Amino acid sequence: RQKRSGPELLCQLKEMVKITTLMPEMEPFNKFLWASQLPAKPLTSALGPFKTCAVVSSAGSLRNSGLGKEIDAHDAVVRFNAAPTLGFEKDVGSKTTVRLINSQVMASEDHHFLSSSLYSSGTLVAWDPAPFSSDLNEWYNKTDYPIFKQYQQYRKLHPQQPFYILHPSMEWQLWKRLQDNMAEPIQKNPPSSGLLGTVLMMSLCDVVHVYEFLPSRRRTELCHYYQNFKDIACTMGAYHPLLYEKNLVKRMNKGSDNDIYNFGRVTLPGFNTVNC
Template sequence: MKYELLVCREKVKQFFDPRSNISLLQSQVKPGDRIWFLESHLFWHPSVTVSQNFHNMLPSRPPLENKHFRKCAVVGNSGILFNSGCGKEIDTHDFVFRCNLPELEGHERDVGTKSNFTTMNPSVMFTYYKDFAEPKLKERFIKRLRRLEGGILFIPAFVAKSEKHHVQWTNDIILKHNINVRTAYPSPDMEKWIRRYWKSTEYRVARPSSGMWMYTFAASLCDEVHLYGMYPFDIDRYGRNIKYHYYDPRPFATMYGGHDMPIEFQVFKSLHEKGALRLQTDKCQASR
């Protein structure tokens, strides 16, 4: 393990340990308990009541308990992956993190198929599946969940009350269709822990994105961390235009939800130069 990655791992542990803190557990709450959302308003702080179904979805043991991996990939969704030919290389990693339930079908050559740990912002239910306005959209969502094939689905369920029904829909679908996936729901405190960690570093990132969350987890669990699809620009180093996401025509932006992606890219670039990760921003060797 590179020294800089070891330093990162030890410092992360001062704030939280993904092996034990990655999700709320059944033993930590019970049906009827209230959980407060991270968002707050001037005169009130919204909460949700833990249902029996939701309690059943919580893991009984930490999903990453006692886990350690030699080589991990953290895969973002930048258009830089389009025609990259990185799929086979990504799938050689011992553990693969993916961000925000991205589309894989039709893109396997560029992004691979392995999905050990996948985040899903509940907002994707509207952004990409239009709240199931058409039956085929619901079918596509179910098919996408099935491709996780026993992997961990990490759902930030307590960020905004407005996403409560999307979390419930997802859980209901997993149960009704007997989808083979392990669910994990970070405590509302998780965002505080990660923010405090990054503010304690020389980089002082104000609001880390899900990609930065995944790197933080990987740095704590893996001897090597390779980043793919973390490129928040609309032109590559050869002057070619690239899409915001490799799988959709969403308008390009460097700021989404308060995350400053170009600043995060500079952080990753600095960590790459120090040997704490390997940042892939070109075609992979197998495709050349």
């Protein structure tokens, strides 16, 4: 079969990956008192639209990039998990519009999710590796980490901060696009937060710049810009189908290879600007 072109891939994503967030009236949540803590409106109607958006991967190659000013010049900036800005402003900027977190960050002791100020700016969006069915009942009884327990606690402590939970259909719709566009079978694990955040921003923004998802000349074994831990699997993937994710993003990139090499910068069009 012929490889799909960039524009074809963009149209597939636009049409087949829907950004849905949990809302109080959805089953089985409508049975629980705490469902009133879920936002009444979907994320896509409460946030944006934005002209320009930056997606800041947590890659070690952001260290000494000097990209901070460029990143902050975007109308909205998305960051991931425990990635800090404090002390790293020169390289990653300081604006945080959205922080996308996985359920492991919410639940594991060492991240102090409920008390750390790291999570208190911008809009929080959480996700959990759900069963492939994406059935809400099945997921509710079998989350990877206790996302709902932590959500309720956090909302009690920070009732004013917007906090959404992604519907698990998004992760598997996106996974299917990956598998459908690769010649070999890929592991049945959801895409990384990086790709989820990229597609999320493509539905909120006219133009999306993704930083150091495709590594620049600063490419390094360093896992994160904010830690000295080295593991090439952070860049190449182990649990997440990260190499396939990067292949797909490379095919959709509208920017130049030089932009990748020098700035680790990929340019993707927002879904509202692509005609299918």
